[in-house]
Amino acid sequence: MSVKVLTPTLAHSERPSWLTKLPRNSSSRSVTTTTTKIDISSSPSCITTFPVRVHAEEPQVTLGALAARKTWLNIVSSGKDRELRSHSAGPSGNFFAITWPYGKTERVKLATEIIETLWMYDDFAEDIPYSKAVEVHAKLSDSLETDNIPEQPDRKMLIMGLFHGFAERLLRMDEEGATRVIDALKLYLKTYDSKKGSFQAIQEYTEFRIVNVGFWIMEAFMQWTLGICLTSEEQKLCHEFCLSGGRSMGLTNDLYSWNVERNDPADRQWNAVPIIMRQYDLSEEDAVVYLKGLIVQHEQKTREIGVEVLRQCNGSNKMAKYVDAMGLMLGGNGFWSSNCPRYNNN
Numbered sequence: 379m380s381v382k383v384l385t386p387t388l389a390h391s392e393r394p395s396w397l398t399k400l401p402r403n404s405s406s407r408s409v410t411t412t413t414t415k416i417d418i419s420s421s422p423s424c425i426t427t428f429p430v431r432v433h434a435e436e437p438q439v440t441l442g443a444l445a446a447r448k449t450w451l452n453i454v455s456s457g458k459d460r461e462l463r464s465h466s467a468g469p470s471g472n473f474f475a476i477t478w479p480y481g482k483t484e485r486v487k488l489a490t491e492i493i494e495t496l497w498m499y500d501d502f503a504e505d506i507p508y509s510k511a512v513e514v515h516a517k518l519s520d521s522l523e524t525d526n527i528p529e530q531p532d533r534k535m536l537i538m539g540l541f542h543g544f545a546e547r548l549l550r551m552d553e554e555g556a557t558r559v560i561d562a563l564k565l566y567l568k569t570y571d572s573k574k575g576s577f578q579a580i581q582e583y584t585e586f587r588i589v590n591v592g593f594w595i596m597e598a599f600m601q602w603t604l605g606i607c608l609t610s611e612e613q614k615l616c617h618e619f620c621l622s623g624g625r626s627m628g629l630t631n632d633l634y635s636w637n638v639e640r641n642d643p644a645d646r647q648w649n650a651v652p653i654i655m656r657q658y659d660l661s662e663e664d665a666v667v668y669l670k671g672l673i674v675q676h677e678q679k680t681r682e683i684g685v686e687v688l689r690q691c692n693g694s695n696k697m698a699k700y701v702d703a704m705g706l707m708l709g710g711n712g713f714w715s716s717n718c719p720r721y722n723n724n
C-alpha cells in the first residue's frame with residue numbers, strides 16, 4: 379500500500395505555522411492565483427492567530443459588491459431603504475477578497491454579489507416585524523429553488539426574483555458544489571432570527587451562532603470558489619474542524635460588531651457580550667476581555683483539529699488546500715472586522 383505524502387498548498391516559507399511540521403514532498407504546489415500577505419499588526423485591534431492574505435484580483439471582487447448595491451437601489455424605493463450601510467468594503471480590500479484569497483476570481487465575484495445582497499436584505503429585514511420577517515425569509519428560501527419561478531412585481535417579489543437569478547447563475551457557473559451553497563443559504567434563511575435573545579449560557583449561544591453568523595454559507599462558498607468539492611466522507615472527517623471554525627467566526631463577529639450593536643434593543647442583538655455579562659456577572663469591559671480569550675481558544679482548537687484532519691487523510695492535497703483555506707478565511711474575517719467601516723466608524 380502506498381502512503382500519500384502531503385503536498386503543501388503554499389510555498390513552505392508561506393505555510394501557516396501549524397502545518398510546517400507535517401510531512402511534505404520536495405516540490406511545492408504551483409499556486410495559480412497570487413495573493414498578497416497582509417501584515418496583521420497594521421490593525422492594532424486585530425487578535426487573530428491565523429495568517430491573512432488578499433486576493434490578487436481584489437478590484438474585480440469589489441465590482442461584485444458594487445453590482446449588488448446598484449441592483450438593490452433599483453429595487454428599493456423609499457428614502458430610508460436607499461441609505462445603504464457599509465457592507466463588505468474595507469481599507470485593505472473587500473471582505474471576500476480577504477476571506478477567500480485563493481478563490482477563482484469570477485466565482486469570488488459572484489459570491490460577493492450574492493452575500494452583499496444578503497447583507498442588504500438583512501438590514502431591510504430588521505425593519506420588518508418579527509412574525510412577518512419569518513414569513514419573508516421562508517419565501518426567499520423558496521425562491522432559491524431554480525424550478526420555482528417567483529411572481530412579479532412587488533418589492534418583496536423582486537428581491538425573491540433576485541435570489542432566484544443568483545441560484546441559476548451559481549448552477550450555470552459550476553453545478554458541482556452549487557447545490558451545497560444553495561442549501562447553506564436556505565438553512566441560514568430558515569434559522570434567521572430564531573431564538574434571538576433567549577440564551578442563558580455562552581456555550582449554548584456559541585453553538586447556535588455557527589449557523590446564524592453565516593459560517594456554512596462562507597464554508598460552502600469557500601469550497602465552491604476554490605473549485606473543490608469535499609466528498610461526504612471528507613466532509614464528515616472535518617466536521618468538528620468546521621464547527622470549531624464556526625465558533626471562532628461567530629464570536630469574532632460579536633467582538634468587533636459589539637461597537638455598533640451595543641446600542642441596539644436587546645431583542646435585536648445577536649452578540650456574546652451581554653450573555654457573558656449576565657452569565658458571569660461581569661462588567662461590559664471584562665466581558666469583552668473574556669470574549670477575546672474565547673476567540674483565541676477557539677482559533678487554537680481549530681488549528682489543533684486541522685492538524686489532526688490532515689494526519690487522518692494521509693496528506694490529501696485537497697484536504698490540505700481545504701485546511702489552509704479555512705485558516706485564511708478565519709484570519710481574514712478577524713482582520714477585516716477589526717478595521718472595516720461597518721464596525722469601526724467612530
Ligand SMILES: [Mg+2]
Nearest residue numbers: 631632635648
Ligand atoms: Mg454582529
